[in-house]
Amino acid sequence: MTCFMCKGILEDKLTNFIADLENCIIIVKDVPSQVCTQCGEVSYSNDVAKRLEEIINITKNALTEIAVVHYSDNVA
Numbered sequence: 001m002t003c004f005m006c007k008g009i010l011e012d013k014l015t016n017f018i019a020d021l022e023n024c025i026i027i028v029k030d031v032p033s034q035v036c037t038q039c040g041e042v043s044y045s046n047d048v049a050k051r052l053e054e055i056i057n058i059t060k061n062a063l064t065e066i067a068v069v070h071y072s073d074n075v076a
């Protein structure tokens, strides 16, 4: 697979995903992702993107201003 931005090479890497919501910020750590070695563009597989959405939906109900969650935590 190559980067859709610059056609560079994608590398499997764990990255942090940050969701900046209206009333809170959620940081999801160690998310499996593909990072372009050329431009740094980060992309996620469909499964990972879906799981991130679930994590965000559940975590935003915790009503804290900043939440840090590990991707592998069983929040869903």
Ligand SMILES: [Zn+2]
Pocket (backbone or CB within 6 Å): 003, 004, 005, 006, 007, 008, 036, 037, 038, 039, 040, 041
């Ligand atoms: Zn790229």
